[in-house]
Amino acid sequence: MIDKNRLAEKCSTWNITLTGRQLDLLDRYAELLVDYNRRVNLTAITEPEGIEDRHFADSLLFAAQPEVAGSVVDVGTGAGFPGVVAKLYKPELRLTLMEPTGKRMDFLRYLCGELGLTDVEFARERAEEAARKVWRERYDVACARAVAALPVLCEYCLPLVRVGGVFVALKGPDADAELAGSANALKKLGGRHEATRAFTLPDGSERRLVLCRKISQTPTVYPRNGGKIAKKPL
Known part of the structure:
Protein backbone atom coordinates (compact mmCIF):
# COMPACT_ATOMS: atom_id res chain seq x y z
CA MET A 1 0.00 0.00 0.00
CA ILE A 2 2.34 2.77 1.21
CA ASP A 3 6.01 3.05 0.25
CA LYS A 4 7.59 2.21 3.60
CA ASN A 5 11.08 3.26 2.59
CA ARG A 6 9.82 6.59 1.31
CA LEU A 7 7.92 7.27 4.54
CA ALA A 8 10.93 6.32 6.67
CA GLU A 9 13.17 8.63 4.67
CA LYS A 10 10.76 11.55 4.98
CA CYS A 11 10.44 11.10 8.73
CA SER A 12 14.21 10.84 9.14
CA THR A 13 14.49 14.51 8.17
CA TRP A 14 12.81 15.27 11.53
CA ASN A 15 14.95 12.69 13.37
CA ILE A 16 11.93 10.41 13.64
CA THR A 17 13.11 6.81 13.35
CA LEU A 18 10.59 4.09 12.57
CA THR A 19 11.26 0.40 13.13
CA GLY A 20 10.43 -2.23 10.53
CA ARG A 21 7.56 -3.37 12.73
CA GLN A 22 6.15 0.15 12.99
CA LEU A 23 6.35 0.61 9.22
CA ASP A 24 4.57 -2.70 8.70
CA LEU A 25 1.78 -1.64 11.06
CA LEU A 26 1.43 1.74 9.33
CA ASP A 27 1.21 -0.05 5.99
CA ARG A 28 -1.54 -2.28 7.40
CA TYR A 29 -3.28 0.79 8.82
CA ALA A 30 -3.35 2.35 5.35
CA GLU A 31 -4.80 -0.81 3.83
CA LEU A 32 -7.54 -1.03 6.46
CA LEU A 33 -8.33 2.67 6.12
CA VAL A 34 -8.74 2.56 2.34
CA ASP A 35 -10.76 -0.65 2.41
CA TYR A 36 -13.13 0.53 5.15
CA ASN A 37 -13.44 3.93 3.49
CA ARG A 38 -15.32 2.27 0.62
CA ARG A 39 -18.21 1.69 3.04
CA VAL A 40 -17.86 4.49 5.58
CA ASN A 41 -16.64 8.01 4.86
CA LEU A 42 -13.43 8.28 6.89
CA THR A 43 -11.07 10.32 4.71
CA ALA A 44 -10.85 12.03 1.34
CA ILE A 45 -7.15 11.10 1.17
CA THR A 46 -6.76 7.59 -0.20
CA GLU A 47 -3.64 7.74 -2.39
CA PRO A 48 -0.59 6.08 -0.77
CA GLU A 49 1.65 9.15 -0.74
CA VAL A 73 -6.98 11.79 24.66
CA ASP A 74 -7.49 12.37 20.93
CA VAL A 75 -10.57 14.57 20.62
CA GLY A 76 -12.66 14.08 17.48
CA THR A 77 -10.16 11.49 16.30
CA GLY A 78 -12.16 10.46 13.21
CA ALA A 79 -10.14 7.72 11.53
CA GLY A 80 -7.53 7.73 14.31
CA PHE A 81 -5.29 10.68 13.51
CA PRO A 82 -3.10 11.53 15.30
CA GLY A 83 -3.92 9.21 18.22
CA VAL A 84 -3.50 5.75 16.72
CA VAL A 85 -0.30 6.74 14.92
CA ALA A 86 1.05 8.17 18.18
CA LYS A 87 0.28 4.87 19.91
CA LEU A 88 2.13 2.95 17.19
CA TYR A 89 5.13 5.26 17.62
CA LYS A 90 5.02 5.30 21.44
CA PRO A 91 3.33 2.03 22.51
CA GLU A 92 3.61 3.02 26.17
CA LEU A 93 0.98 5.74 25.76
CA ARG A 94 -2.37 5.24 27.48
CA LEU A 95 -4.67 6.33 24.70
CA THR A 96 -8.32 7.38 24.67
CA LEU A 97 -9.94 7.79 21.27
CA MET A 98 -12.86 10.21 21.64
CA GLU A 99 -15.27 10.23 18.71
CA PRO A 100 -19.06 10.77 18.77
CA THR A 101 -19.84 9.11 15.42
CA GLY A 102 -20.79 5.46 15.82
CA LYS A 103 -19.60 4.27 12.41
CA ARG A 104 -16.20 5.83 12.94
CA MET A 105 -15.97 4.34 16.41
CA ASP A 106 -16.73 0.92 14.92
CA PHE A 107 -13.80 1.42 12.55
CA LEU A 108 -11.49 2.46 15.39
CA ARG A 109 -12.32 -0.64 17.41
CA TYR A 110 -11.76 -2.83 14.36
CA LEU A 111 -8.54 -1.02 13.47
CA CYS A 112 -6.99 -1.30 16.92
CA GLY A 113 -7.92 -4.96 17.08
CA GLU A 114 -6.32 -5.64 13.71
CA LEU A 115 -3.17 -3.74 14.72
CA GLY A 116 -2.95 -5.52 18.07
CA LEU A 117 -3.07 -2.32 20.12
CA THR A 118 -3.75 -2.61 23.84
CA ASP A 119 -4.37 -0.05 26.60
CA VAL A 120 -6.72 1.89 24.32
CA GLU A 121 -10.04 3.27 25.57
CA PHE A 122 -12.88 4.04 23.16
CA ALA A 123 -15.08 6.93 24.24
CA ARG A 124 -18.08 7.51 22.00
CA GLU A 125 -18.60 10.99 23.37
CA ARG A 126 -18.66 14.63 22.42
CA ALA A 127 -15.79 16.35 24.17
CA GLU A 128 -17.99 18.99 25.79
CA GLU A 129 -20.14 16.24 27.31
CA ALA A 130 -17.24 13.97 28.25
CA ALA A 131 -15.66 16.79 30.24
CA ARG A 132 -18.67 16.76 32.56
CA LYS A 133 -18.19 13.04 33.23
CA VAL A 134 -15.36 10.76 34.35
CA TRP A 135 -12.96 12.12 31.73
CA ARG A 136 -12.72 15.61 33.25
CA GLU A 137 -9.15 16.74 34.05
CA ARG A 138 -7.92 13.18 33.65
CA TYR A 139 -5.27 13.41 30.91
CA ASP A 140 -1.65 14.42 30.60
CA VAL A 141 -2.24 15.38 26.96
CA ALA A 142 -5.28 16.31 24.87
CA CYS A 143 -4.91 16.70 21.12
CA ALA A 144 -7.16 17.64 18.24
CA ARG A 145 -6.61 17.90 14.50
CA ALA A 146 -8.87 19.72 12.03
CA VAL A 147 -11.83 19.78 14.43
CA ALA A 148 -12.58 23.49 14.96
CA ALA A 149 -11.05 26.93 15.37
CA LEU A 150 -8.64 27.27 18.28
CA PRO A 151 -10.90 29.24 20.67
CA VAL A 152 -13.51 26.49 20.30
CA LEU A 153 -10.92 23.72 20.62
CA CYS A 154 -9.67 25.21 23.87
CA GLU A 155 -13.12 24.77 25.42
CA TYR A 156 -13.41 21.24 24.08
CA CYS A 157 -9.96 20.09 25.18
CA LEU A 158 -8.61 22.00 28.18
CA PRO A 159 -11.33 20.72 30.57
CA LEU A 160 -10.07 17.19 29.83
CA VAL A 161 -6.45 17.99 30.80
CA ARG A 162 -5.09 17.70 34.32
CA VAL A 163 -3.34 20.71 35.85
CA GLY A 164 0.25 20.59 34.59
CA GLY A 165 -0.71 18.75 31.40
CA VAL A 166 -0.86 20.09 27.85
CA PHE A 167 -3.32 20.61 25.06
CA VAL A 168 -1.80 20.30 21.59
CA ALA A 169 -3.69 21.64 18.57
CA LEU A 170 -2.54 20.50 15.12
CA LYS A 171 -3.06 23.55 12.96
CA GLY A 172 -2.17 25.03 9.59
CA PRO A 173 -0.49 28.34 8.67
CA ASP A 174 -3.30 30.43 10.23
CA ALA A 175 -2.42 29.21 13.72
CA ASP A 176 -0.98 32.54 14.87
CA ALA A 177 -4.18 34.39 13.96
CA GLU A 178 -6.29 31.76 15.73
CA LEU A 179 -4.02 31.96 18.77
CA ALA A 180 -4.41 35.73 18.91
CA GLY A 181 -8.16 35.22 19.17
CA SER A 182 -7.80 32.60 21.91
CA ALA A 183 -6.34 34.69 24.74
CA ASN A 184 -9.68 35.05 26.53
CA ALA A 185 -10.52 31.34 26.18
CA LEU A 186 -7.14 30.29 27.54
CA LYS A 187 -7.44 32.63 30.51
CA LYS A 188 -10.96 31.51 31.43
CA LEU A 189 -10.24 27.79 30.99
CA GLY A 190 -7.01 27.66 33.01
CA GLY A 191 -4.58 27.45 30.10
CA ARG A 192 -1.50 29.33 28.93
CA HIS A 193 0.13 29.31 25.51
CA GLU A 194 3.52 27.68 25.87
CA ALA A 195 4.90 27.26 22.35
CA THR A 196 4.06 27.09 18.68
CA ARG A 197 6.27 24.79 16.62
CA ALA A 198 6.36 25.18 12.84
CA PHE A 199 6.98 22.37 10.35
CA THR A 200 6.60 21.76 6.64
CA LEU A 201 5.02 18.46 5.69
CA PRO A 202 6.57 16.41 2.86
CA ASP A 203 3.91 17.64 0.42
CA GLY A 204 4.88 21.26 1.15
CA SER A 205 1.90 22.16 3.35
CA GLU A 206 2.58 24.00 6.59
CA ARG A 207 1.87 22.56 10.01
CA ARG A 208 1.81 24.33 13.36
CA LEU A 209 1.70 22.53 16.67
CA VAL A 210 0.19 24.89 19.24
CA LEU A 211 1.00 23.79 22.80
CA CYS A 212 -1.06 25.17 25.69
CA ARG A 213 -0.18 24.31 29.28
CA LYS A 214 -2.94 23.73 31.85
CA ILE A 215 -1.94 25.97 34.76
CA SER A 216 -5.13 25.91 36.86
CA GLN A 217 -8.36 23.98 37.15
CA THR A 218 -11.07 24.76 34.64
CA PRO A 219 -14.07 26.43 36.33
CA THR A 220 -17.02 24.07 36.60
CA VAL A 221 -19.19 26.23 34.32
CA TYR A 222 -17.00 25.08 31.41
CA PRO A 223 -17.36 23.52 28.98
CA ARG A 224 -20.72 24.93 27.96
CA ASN A 225 -23.03 22.94 25.69
CA GLY A 226 -21.97 22.48 22.09
CA GLY A 227 -24.41 24.99 20.66
CA LYS A 228 -23.18 27.80 22.90
CA ILE A 229 -19.54 26.98 22.21
CA ALA A 230 -20.10 27.14 18.46
CA LYS A 231 -22.29 30.28 18.46
CA LYS A 232 -20.32 32.30 21.00
CA PRO A 233 -16.70 31.16 21.41
CA LEU A 234 -14.96 32.47 24.52
Whole structure:
Protein backbone atom coordinates (compact mmCIF):
# COMPACT_ATOMS: atom_id res chain seq x y z
CA MET A 1 0.00 0.00 0.00
CA ILE A 2 2.34 2.77 1.21
CA ASP A 3 6.01 3.05 0.25
CA LYS A 4 7.59 2.21 3.60
CA ASN A 5 11.08 3.26 2.59
CA ARG A 6 9.82 6.59 1.31
CA LEU A 7 7.92 7.27 4.54
CA ALA A 8 10.93 6.32 6.67
CA GLU A 9 13.17 8.63 4.67
CA LYS A 10 10.76 11.55 4.98
CA CYS A 11 10.44 11.10 8.73
CA SER A 12 14.21 10.84 9.14
CA THR A 13 14.49 14.51 8.17
CA TRP A 14 12.81 15.27 11.53
CA ASN A 15 14.95 12.69 13.37
CA ILE A 16 11.93 10.41 13.64
CA THR A 17 13.11 6.81 13.35
CA LEU A 18 10.59 4.09 12.57
CA THR A 19 11.26 0.40 13.13
CA GLY A 20 10.43 -2.23 10.53
CA ARG A 21 7.56 -3.37 12.73
CA GLN A 22 6.15 0.15 12.99
CA LEU A 23 6.35 0.61 9.22
CA ASP A 24 4.57 -2.70 8.70
CA LEU A 25 1.78 -1.64 11.06
CA LEU A 26 1.43 1.74 9.33
CA ASP A 27 1.21 -0.05 5.99
CA ARG A 28 -1.54 -2.28 7.40
CA TYR A 29 -3.28 0.79 8.82
CA ALA A 30 -3.35 2.35 5.35
CA GLU A 31 -4.80 -0.81 3.83
CA LEU A 32 -7.54 -1.03 6.46
CA LEU A 33 -8.33 2.67 6.12
CA VAL A 34 -8.74 2.56 2.34
CA ASP A 35 -10.76 -0.65 2.41
CA TYR A 36 -13.13 0.53 5.15
CA ASN A 37 -13.44 3.93 3.49
CA ARG A 38 -15.32 2.27 0.62
CA ARG A 39 -18.21 1.69 3.04
CA VAL A 40 -17.86 4.49 5.58
CA ASN A 41 -16.64 8.01 4.86
CA LEU A 42 -13.43 8.28 6.89
CA THR A 43 -11.07 10.32 4.71
CA ALA A 44 -10.85 12.03 1.34
CA ILE A 45 -7.15 11.10 1.17
CA THR A 46 -6.76 7.59 -0.20
CA GLU A 47 -3.64 7.74 -2.39
CA PRO A 48 -0.59 6.08 -0.77
CA GLU A 49 1.65 9.15 -0.74
CA GLY A 50 -1.20 11.34 0.46
CA ILE A 51 -1.76 8.99 3.39
CA GLU A 52 1.99 9.02 4.11
CA ASP A 53 2.23 12.82 4.09
CA ARG A 54 -1.10 14.15 5.35
CA HIS A 55 -1.99 11.43 7.83
CA PHE A 56 1.10 9.52 8.95
CA ALA A 57 3.93 12.07 8.79
CA ASP A 58 1.61 14.73 10.22
CA SER A 59 0.60 12.50 13.14
CA LEU A 60 4.19 11.40 13.76
CA LEU A 61 5.28 15.02 14.12
CA PHE A 62 2.80 15.31 16.98
CA ALA A 63 3.81 11.97 18.47
CA ALA A 64 7.50 12.87 18.47
CA GLN A 65 7.05 15.92 20.70
CA PRO A 66 8.56 15.33 24.16
CA GLU A 67 5.38 16.50 25.87
CA VAL A 68 3.41 13.60 24.34
CA ALA A 69 3.66 11.06 27.15
CA GLY A 70 1.49 9.31 29.71
CA SER A 71 -2.26 9.46 29.14
CA VAL A 72 -3.47 10.99 25.86
CA VAL A 73 -6.98 11.79 24.66
CA ASP A 74 -7.49 12.37 20.93
CA VAL A 75 -10.57 14.57 20.62
CA GLY A 76 -12.66 14.08 17.48
CA THR A 77 -10.16 11.49 16.30
CA GLY A 78 -12.16 10.46 13.21
CA ALA A 79 -10.14 7.72 11.53
CA GLY A 80 -7.53 7.73 14.31
CA PHE A 81 -5.29 10.68 13.51
CA PRO A 82 -3.10 11.53 15.30
CA GLY A 83 -3.92 9.21 18.22
CA VAL A 84 -3.50 5.75 16.72
CA VAL A 85 -0.30 6.74 14.92
CA ALA A 86 1.05 8.17 18.18
CA LYS A 87 0.28 4.87 19.91
CA LEU A 88 2.13 2.95 17.19
CA TYR A 89 5.13 5.26 17.62
CA LYS A 90 5.02 5.30 21.44
CA PRO A 91 3.33 2.03 22.51
CA GLU A 92 3.61 3.02 26.17
CA LEU A 93 0.98 5.74 25.76
CA ARG A 94 -2.37 5.24 27.48
CA LEU A 95 -4.67 6.33 24.70
CA THR A 96 -8.32 7.38 24.67
CA LEU A 97 -9.94 7.79 21.27
CA MET A 98 -12.86 10.21 21.64
CA GLU A 99 -15.27 10.23 18.71
CA PRO A 100 -19.06 10.77 18.77
CA THR A 101 -19.84 9.11 15.42
CA GLY A 102 -20.79 5.46 15.82
CA LYS A 103 -19.60 4.27 12.41
CA ARG A 104 -16.20 5.83 12.94
CA MET A 105 -15.97 4.34 16.41
CA ASP A 106 -16.73 0.92 14.92
CA PHE A 107 -13.80 1.42 12.55
CA LEU A 108 -11.49 2.46 15.39
CA ARG A 109 -12.32 -0.64 17.41
CA TYR A 110 -11.76 -2.83 14.36
CA LEU A 111 -8.54 -1.02 13.47
CA CYS A 112 -6.99 -1.30 16.92
CA GLY A 113 -7.92 -4.96 17.08
CA GLU A 114 -6.32 -5.64 13.71
CA LEU A 115 -3.17 -3.74 14.72
CA GLY A 116 -2.95 -5.52 18.07
CA LEU A 117 -3.07 -2.32 20.12
CA THR A 118 -3.75 -2.61 23.84
CA ASP A 119 -4.37 -0.05 26.60
CA VAL A 120 -6.72 1.89 24.32
CA GLU A 121 -10.04 3.27 25.57
CA PHE A 122 -12.88 4.04 23.16
CA ALA A 123 -15.08 6.93 24.24
CA ARG A 124 -18.08 7.51 22.00
CA GLU A 125 -18.60 10.99 23.37
CA ARG A 126 -18.66 14.63 22.42
CA ALA A 127 -15.79 16.35 24.17
CA GLU A 128 -17.99 18.99 25.79
CA GLU A 129 -20.14 16.24 27.31
CA ALA A 130 -17.24 13.97 28.25
CA ALA A 131 -15.66 16.79 30.24
CA ARG A 132 -18.67 16.76 32.56
CA LYS A 133 -18.19 13.04 33.23
CA VAL A 134 -15.36 10.76 34.35
CA TRP A 135 -12.96 12.12 31.73
CA ARG A 136 -12.72 15.61 33.25
CA GLU A 137 -9.15 16.74 34.05
CA ARG A 138 -7.92 13.18 33.65
CA TYR A 139 -5.27 13.41 30.91
CA ASP A 140 -1.65 14.42 30.60
CA VAL A 141 -2.24 15.38 26.96
CA ALA A 142 -5.28 16.31 24.87
CA CYS A 143 -4.91 16.70 21.12
CA ALA A 144 -7.16 17.64 18.24
CA ARG A 145 -6.61 17.90 14.50
CA ALA A 146 -8.87 19.72 12.03
CA VAL A 147 -11.83 19.78 14.43
CA ALA A 148 -12.58 23.49 14.96
CA ALA A 149 -11.05 26.93 15.37
CA LEU A 150 -8.64 27.27 18.28
CA PRO A 151 -10.90 29.24 20.67
CA VAL A 152 -13.51 26.49 20.30
CA LEU A 153 -10.92 23.72 20.62
CA CYS A 154 -9.67 25.21 23.87
CA GLU A 155 -13.12 24.77 25.42
CA TYR A 156 -13.41 21.24 24.08
CA CYS A 157 -9.96 20.09 25.18
CA LEU A 158 -8.61 22.00 28.18
CA PRO A 159 -11.33 20.72 30.57
CA LEU A 160 -10.07 17.19 29.83
CA VAL A 161 -6.45 17.99 30.80
CA ARG A 162 -5.09 17.70 34.32
CA VAL A 163 -3.34 20.71 35.85
CA GLY A 164 0.25 20.59 34.59
CA GLY A 165 -0.71 18.75 31.40
CA VAL A 166 -0.86 20.09 27.85
CA PHE A 167 -3.32 20.61 25.06
CA VAL A 168 -1.80 20.30 21.59
CA ALA A 169 -3.69 21.64 18.57
CA LEU A 170 -2.54 20.50 15.12
CA LYS A 171 -3.06 23.55 12.96
CA GLY A 172 -2.17 25.03 9.59
CA PRO A 173 -0.49 28.34 8.67
CA ASP A 174 -3.30 30.43 10.23
CA ALA A 175 -2.42 29.21 13.72
CA ASP A 176 -0.98 32.54 14.87
CA ALA A 177 -4.18 34.39 13.96
CA GLU A 178 -6.29 31.76 15.73
CA LEU A 179 -4.02 31.96 18.77
CA ALA A 180 -4.41 35.73 18.91
CA GLY A 181 -8.16 35.22 19.17
CA SER A 182 -7.80 32.60 21.91
CA ALA A 183 -6.34 34.69 24.74
CA ASN A 184 -9.68 35.05 26.53
CA ALA A 185 -10.52 31.34 26.18
CA LEU A 186 -7.14 30.29 27.54
CA LYS A 187 -7.44 32.63 30.51
CA LYS A 188 -10.96 31.51 31.43
CA LEU A 189 -10.24 27.79 30.99
CA GLY A 190 -7.01 27.66 33.01
CA GLY A 191 -4.58 27.45 30.10
CA ARG A 192 -1.50 29.33 28.93
CA HIS A 193 0.13 29.31 25.51
CA GLU A 194 3.52 27.68 25.87
CA ALA A 195 4.90 27.26 22.35
CA THR A 196 4.06 27.09 18.68
CA ARG A 197 6.27 24.79 16.62
CA ALA A 198 6.36 25.18 12.84
CA PHE A 199 6.98 22.37 10.35
CA THR A 200 6.60 21.76 6.64
CA LEU A 201 5.02 18.46 5.69
CA PRO A 202 6.57 16.41 2.86
CA ASP A 203 3.91 17.64 0.42
CA GLY A 204 4.88 21.26 1.15
CA SER A 205 1.90 22.16 3.35
CA GLU A 206 2.58 24.00 6.59
CA ARG A 207 1.87 22.56 10.01
CA ARG A 208 1.81 24.33 13.36
CA LEU A 209 1.70 22.53 16.67
CA VAL A 210 0.19 24.89 19.24
CA LEU A 211 1.00 23.79 22.80
CA CYS A 212 -1.06 25.17 25.69
CA ARG A 213 -0.18 24.31 29.28
CA LYS A 214 -2.94 23.73 31.85
CA ILE A 215 -1.94 25.97 34.76
CA SER A 216 -5.13 25.91 36.86
CA GLN A 217 -8.36 23.98 37.15
CA THR A 218 -11.07 24.76 34.64
CA PRO A 219 -14.07 26.43 36.33
CA THR A 220 -17.02 24.07 36.60
CA VAL A 221 -19.19 26.23 34.32
CA TYR A 222 -17.00 25.08 31.41
CA PRO A 223 -17.36 23.52 28.98
CA ARG A 224 -20.72 24.93 27.96
CA ASN A 225 -23.03 22.94 25.69
CA GLY A 226 -21.97 22.48 22.09
CA GLY A 227 -24.41 24.99 20.66
CA LYS A 228 -23.18 27.80 22.90
CA ILE A 229 -19.54 26.98 22.21
CA ALA A 230 -20.10 27.14 18.46
CA LYS A 231 -22.29 30.28 18.46
CA LYS A 232 -20.32 32.30 21.00
CA PRO A 233 -16.70 31.16 21.41
CA LEU A 234 -14.96 32.47 24.52
